[in-house]
Amino acid sequence: MNIVLIALLVLGATGLLAAVLLYVIARQFRVEEDPRIDQVAEALPGANCGGCGFAGCRALAEACVKAETLDGLLCPVGGAATMEKVATILGKEAVVGEPMVAVVRCNGTCEARPRTSVFDGSRSCKIMNACYVGESACPFGCLGCGDCVAACQFDAIHMNPETGLPEVDDEKCTSCGKCVKACPRHIIELRKKGPKSRRIFVKCVNKDKGAPARKACLNACIGCGKCQKECNFEAITVENNLAYIDWQKCRLCRKCEAACPTGAIHAINFPPRKPVEPVEKPAESEPKKEEDQA
Amino acid sequence: MNTFRIGGVHPQDNKVYSANKAIIDCPLPKQAIIPLVQHIGAPAVPVVEKGDKVRAGQLIAKAGGFVSANVHSPFSGVISKIDSTVDAWGIRVPAIFIDVEGDLWLDEIDTTPALVRSGILEPKEIIDRVMAAGIVGLGGACFPTHVKLMPPPGKKAEVLIVNGVECEPYLTCDHQLMLEHGEEILVGIQLLMRALDIKRAIIGIEKNKPDAIAYMQKLAGRVLGVSVKPLNLKYPQGGEKQLIDACIGRQVPSGALPIEVGAVVDNVATVYAVYEAVLKHKPLVERVITVTGKNVAKPGNYRVRFGTPLSDVVALAGGVPEDTGKIIGGGPMMGRAMNNIDMPANKRVSGLLFMPQEESRRVAPENCIRCAKCVSSCPMGLEPYLLARQAELEMWEGMEAHNIMDCIECGCCTFTCPSHRPLLDYVRMGKATVGGIIRSRQAAK
Numbered sequence: 001m002n003i004v005l006i007a008l009l010v011l012g013a014t015g016l017l018a019a020v021l022l023y024v025i026a027r028q029f030r031v032e033e034d035p036r037i038d039q040v041a042e043a044l045p046g047a048n049c050g051g052c053g054f055a056g057c058r059a060l061a062e063a064c065v066k067a068e069t070l071d072g073l074l075c076p077v078g079g080a081a082t083m084e085k086v087a088t089i090l091g092k093e094a095v096v097g098e099p100m101v102a103v104v105r106c107n108g109t110c111e112a113r114p115r116t117s118v119f120d121g122s123r124s125c126k127i128m129n130a131c132y133v134g135e136s137a138c139p140f141g142c143l144g145c146g147d148c149v150a151a152c153q154f155d156a157i158h159m160n161p162e163t164g165l166p167e168v169d170d171e172k173c174t175s176c177g178k179c180v181k182a183c184p185r186h187i188i189e190l191r192k193k194g195p196k197s198r199r200i201f202v203k204c205v206n207k208d209k210g211a212p213a214r215k216a217c218l219n220a221c222i223g224c225g226k227c228q229k230e231c232n233f234e235a236i237t238v239e240n241n242l243a244y245i246d247w248q249k250c251r252l253c254r255k256c257e258a259a260c261p262t263g264a265i266h267a268i269n270f271p272p273r274k275p276v277e278p279v280e281k282p283a284e285s286e287p288k289k290e291e292d293q294a
Numbered sequence: 295m296n297t298f299r300i301g302g303v304h305p306q307d308n309k310v311y312s313a314n315k316a317i318i319d320c321p322l323p324k325q326a327i328i329p330l331v332q333h334i335g336a337p338a339v340p341v342v343e344k345g346d347k348v349r350a351g352q353l354i355a356k357a358g359g360f361v362s363a364n365v366h367s368p369f370s371g372v373i374s375k376i377d378s379t380v381d382a383w384g385i386r387v388p389a390i391f392i393d394v395e396g397d398l399w400l401d402e403i404d405t406t407p408a409l410v411r412s413g414i415l416e417p418k419e420i421i422d423r424v425m426a427a428g429i430v431g432l433g434g435a436c437f438p439t440h441v442k443l444m445p446p447p448g449k450k451a452e453v454l455i456v457n458g459v460e461c462e463p464y465l466t467c468d469h470q471l472m473l474e475h476g477e478e479i480l481v482g483i484q485l486l487m488r489a490l491d492i493k494r495a496i497i498g499i500e501k502n503k504p505d506a507i508a509y510m511q512k513l514a515g516r517v518l519g520v521s522v523k524p525l526n527l528k529y530p531q532g533g534e535k536q537l538i539d540a541c542i543g544r545q546v547p548s549g550a551l552p553i554e555v556g557a558v559v560d561n562v563a564t565v566y567a568v569y570e571a572v573l574k575h576k577p578l579v580e581r582v583i584t585v586t587g588k589n590v591a592k593p594g595n596y597r598v599r600f601g602t603p604l605s606d607v608v609a610l611a612g613g614v615p616e617d618t619g620k621i622i623g624g625g626p627m628m629g630r631a632m633n634n635i636d637m638p639a640n641k642r643v644s645g646l647l648f649m650p651q652e653e654s655r656r657v658a659p660e661n662c663i664r665c666a667k668c669v670s671s672c673p674m675g676l677e678p679y680l681l682a683r684q685a686e687l688e689m690w691e692g693m694e695a696h697n698i699m700d701c702i703e704c705g706c707c708t709f710t711c712p713s714h715r716p717l718l719d720y721v722r723m724g725k726a727t728v729g730g731i732i733r734s735r736q737a738a739k
Contacts, residue, residue: 116384117633120656122716130723132633133384208386 036089037061043085044075049153051076051176064090071095077154077174099193100175102157102168106142106187107203107264109163113138113217129184137216140206142166142187151182170197192247200250200257200267202227207240214262221264227256298539301673302528303706305463305627307502312466312586314505315594317474320610322394326369326601327379328354330388332641333430334437335361337388346373351400351577354390357428363438363641364428365390368579368599370398382623382632382643389638392601404574409477413573420489420572427571429578430641433457433532433561434628439568442560443489445553452556454486454495455541456565458510459525459532461500462625465645467582468562470595472499472506479562480513482569483520490558495520496541497562500527529627530704534559536673548700581641583607587648589615598639604646605635611646619654622647627705657714668707668717674700678707682717685724690731693724699732701725 040061048056052075054063064073070092075082080096087094113136119128125147133139144164149157156172157179159165166179170193180188187205202221206213210222223241235249236256243264245256257267330338336358348354348367355365371394379389399405425440445451456479460468472479483495497514499507499522507524514520523541530536535546537559544555552559560568563581570576579599586593591612598607608614614621614635622629623643631654635646668678676697684692698721707717 121719122659127716127719127723130726131383131630131719133380137380137384139385212386 034065037065039089040064040086043082043089045077045082047077047153047176049077049174049176049178051174051178061086069093069095076100076176079174100190101170101173101193101197101199102175102177102179103189103191103199103201104142104148104166104168104187105189105201105203105205106140106165107219107266108136108138108141108217109165109219112219113141125182126184138206138213138220139216140185140187140204140208141217143185147182147184148179148188151178153178194247194252194269197269198252198267199247199269200252200254200265201245201247202243202264203266204264205242207242209241213241219262219264221260222262224261226259226261227265230255230259296524296540297526297528298531298536298673299545300539300675301671301706302530302536303671303709304527305529305709307527308463308586309466309469309502311464311588311590311593312584312595313469314473315466315470317470317582317595317597318610320596320598320602320607322369322397322599323602323606324394325374326371326392326394326599327603327638328365328367328390328392328601329379329381329638329640330355330365330390331381332365332436332600333363333428334435335359335363338362338365338428340376340388340390342373342376342390344373344375347371348373348392349398349400351403351575351579353426353577357425357438361438361441363430364426364577366428366577366579367392368601369394371395380634380637382634382637383630384633400575402575405576409481410573411481415485415488415572417489417491420485420568423572423575424489424568427567427577429564429567429571431561432563432567432581432641432644434624434642434644436642439560439564442553442558443486445490445558449553450556451490451492451553451558452494453542453558454483454490454492455537455557455559456483456495456497457532457534457537457559457561458497458499458503458506459537460503461527461529461532462627462629462645463529464586464647465584465625466586467584467595467644469503469506471566471582472503472510472562475566476506476509476513478569479510479565480517480520481573482565482567484517485568485572486558486560486565487519493519497522498525498531498537498541499523500525500531502527530673530702530706533673533702533704535702548697578641581639581644583639583643584645584647585611586645587615587618588650588653589617590648591615600640601638603636604639604643607639608635608646615648615650617651618648619651620649622649627709628703656716659715660713662715663713665712667710667712671706671710673704673706674702676701678717678721679715681724682707682715682720685720685727690724690728693728694732698725698728 041058044057046057052060054060064086074097083094115135116137117135119135123145125143125145128143134143142165146159148166154172154174156169157166160167175190204221206220213220213222221243223238225238227243228236228238233249233251235246237244254267257265338355339358340355342354349370352367354367357364371392374391374393376390378386381387421443429439430436458472487495497510501524511522514522525540538557539545546552546555567578582595582597584595596607620631623632624645681698705718
């Protein structure tokens, strides 16, 4: 009888003590968490891709709640719609950034860039890049093993078996930047999606001088600088024998595209140009009109 | 014990094709391309200009830092341009182009085969001449030799280990060099011992070269402090750390240099180059390379001036065999498949191996069966299966914690893997990445 009583007393006392202790600790060390963080996290897609620059969706949610304005905070996956939702939860104004898209800057197709060797190791761009120049003679171009395809969580990038190059699906691409990091040759870049997905870019990253670059690939940028002279908006810079079009300055006039002797400058999703040779003026004014409408 | 303790594998040595073939001089080319990156460290800086006339042995580019090496002209002629060339793997490197006109050496260089005995030279003088001659380790790593001869303060070399192991299958250039120039190598050893102020030198030679062992033992008997150590066959015995363990039973700690255990290791070809540089004033402008393979018409050992297109050497050996699948620069274990053979010979290339199609083909990898063969074969005591997986998953911190930087890239793991997993490919890629991370971290400090 006595033993039972003692046991009950001891256990009861311990329980009480623990309860008091827990209560005090819970009171003393309570972490105030904004309930809005949960709400914002709920609104985010939950892909945890890291495209926003934070460790995951919750980290972005915390940053959104903490920040004064939503400037610079963008969920590339959810895009404007998601940021609008987040803004309503927080009572802040949504800052809609430019919609971006991944762009593959290599046009070394099988015809343009002859294959000079066969790699029989692991089909991984990183490995091939660590081993040697790659299956073609271009030390800058796409290796074609598809590390970017494997990195994409949104099924937005695929290898084209005909060209041996990856192609980005504009609709599916969320500009999370995974493929940019996966490419060991830094060929993929995030650029402004552009009105009606129209954009102009140099589809080459070869920094060799003109002759060796052209020898390795017919579509290579040879750094001649013709496009730079043609551009009225100072959007084009030529550095290390390579032209680069700054998408923040480019006004999509397409003059550079026509000037490029190797066809390294690509303008995509534009309506077909009327033949330039017979009548020059309408051909030039046409795209300008389009641009105004857009 | 006549070999190193941890790991190692036994590949078939295949030296029969080119063994005991006398060294043949390769003819001079019409145009030579001298790459300025022929060593570990910073590229050399040109000191000549387009249109300059140079004589053989003249300095054309000086070292770009302490860990770097001078480059000399192997030919006399006119500098046609200073541009870039592609190396064996298609990567562009700076280079000097020379239109070769005859073979006129600088006056002070002694090109006769006469043996010169060591005079009384100050250690500093020896080191200075080695440094000026642009000598790098010809065993494969191309680490500038003068750096090894100047131990950091507080460290003292006790023993010189001369690497005559040549554990790479197929290669026979060091073997042949010992047979033909044993006496010169002995003089070179004495010079290095003097430069380092040490009394003991050991020449390590594997037992598959009994003629070289006998010859070097005969020669070494005349010199106080020099001995020959016959070693049991095991790859990678020619690795610096493995050779130290095999010869003097000391293990170099992780991340440390051989000087930590009082050893300096030099290849026999390097020692020969030291002899030529110090006593004949001849800078490092040529080396012996082995051209070999199952179907090569005239396999053998060729003395090639740097800058000669390798295709010239190949032509001398009877051209590229018809069923060649891969051309390997170096031996089959550590060498890498080459992208072009028009590239110039340089300090790095120790051999050209023509692998037939069927032998060179890689087998499709299968899943890891956790047999741990790679672990027991790793001569550095690493876990290659784990490192390869970590490299695949880009877990760089994990790789660093598992001592990736100790890897010597010997290829034992890939050689031994029953699932044919490309372990070394991933480990190499990971090592390069982790090395970059460590360097940038140090630079940030």
